[in-house]
Amino acid sequence: MSNATPTEGGSIIEEYRYLLSKESVWGWLFLLPTLVALAVVSVFPIIRGILLSFYEYNALRPNVWLGFGNYTTIFGLPEFWNVLKNTFVWSFASVVMMAALGLGFALLLDREFKGRSIATTLLLLPWTIPFIAVALNWNLLFDFNLGMFNGILNLLGFERLDWLSRGRYALFSVTLAYVWRNFPFFMITFLAAMKGIPQDLYEAARVDGSTRLDLFRHITLPFLQPIGIVTTLLMSLWTLNHFTLIYVMTSGGPGNASMVLPVYIYRQAFRQNDFGLAAAIAVVMLIIMMGYGLVYLRLYQEEVGGK
Incomplete structure (x- = not known):
């Protein structure tokens, strides 16, 4: 016992001494421009927005x-709660659909077949297209008179739909476009994780008589769980904070049918000229995103053992 304390104390001193070493000081100096830039473009605007939320700005x-x-x-405001509901519906539906599509295509591409590299390239293409181009092209697909979707409905004998101008379909239509553009992110991360699964596990399970469903449930899914949690967290935060696609396709309309918090903040600030109210909504959104992130990090620590 008496010998442990000096050793522990010595290790602590050595640790702090390293932080003051020449290498450590040079490391912090190289990081300093990045830290300053981060403070200017991120930390300062957040603090400024929080302060602005307590004022009537003019x-x-x-x-x-x-x-x-x-x-x-x-x-x-009743419309705020409606926008909040739209935001959660849009985020949850988008992430679930992207994860399902990404996992399905990853399972398909994990097999050997002719033309797999070409199929992988084609499936990754949506991820490379800017959101502006995606929005404009999907607006054409949803066009009432010339759109492909209404053309298919017409061929099948159904009535044409006002995909983007009717409240019943607007949020769903934007969600489809967003899912199409972003599901490759899930696909490529799941596919990369599958490549790291030892094949010996599958071979041993097949010898024991396991079916494909058993292999998926007891080997593939447990290995995909860590990357799945992280990917879902990132995409959920990106989706909650997404602005471009909805603004270009519907601007939150018709009415507030497809309005989500980022577009609502923009409208309050630059159309209603109420920057204080917009800042308050942004702070609420920041708290929601922080809470969402903390929940997922807690799940990651408990179920996966990450730190």
């Missing part, structure tokens, strides 16, 4: 302190 006269007035206002 560019022509001094700001008026409202305290939590903006938050009281937004929580009293």
Whole structure:
């Protein structure tokens, strides 16, 4: 016992001494420009937005302190709760559909077949297309008179649908476009994880009489779980924070049928000129995203053992 304490103390001292070493100082100096840039483009705007949420902003006269007035206002708006519901529906549906498609195509591409490299390239193409181009092309696909989807419905004997101008279909239509563009992210991460699964496990399981479903449930899925949690977390946060596709395709309309929080914040700030209210909504959105991230990190630590 008496010998353990000095050793532990010595190790702690050595650790802090290393932080002050020449190599460590040079490392921090090389990181300094990145840290400053990160503070300028990320940390400072976040702090500025939080402070702005407590004011009534006006560019022509001094700001008026409202305290939590903006938050009281937004929580009293029925349309805010509708937008919040749309945001969660859009995020959940998009991530589930992308994960399902990505996993399905990853399982397909994990097999040997002729033309697999070409199929992989074609399936990855949507991930390389800018959101603006995706939105414009899918607007054409959903066009009432000339769109492909209505053309197929017409051939099958069904009535044409107002995909983007009817509240019943608008959010669903945008979700389809978003899923098509982003499912390759799930596909390529799942496929990479499958390549790391030892084939000996499959061979031993087949010898024991396991079916393909058994192999998938007891070998493939457990190995995919860590990367699946991380990928789902990243895509969920990206989806919650996504703006471009919905704004270009529907601008949140018709009415508020496809309105989500990022587009709602933009409308409050640059159309209603209420920057204080927009900042308050952005802070609420930040809290939601932080909570979402903490939940998934907790799940990652408990189920996977990551730190």
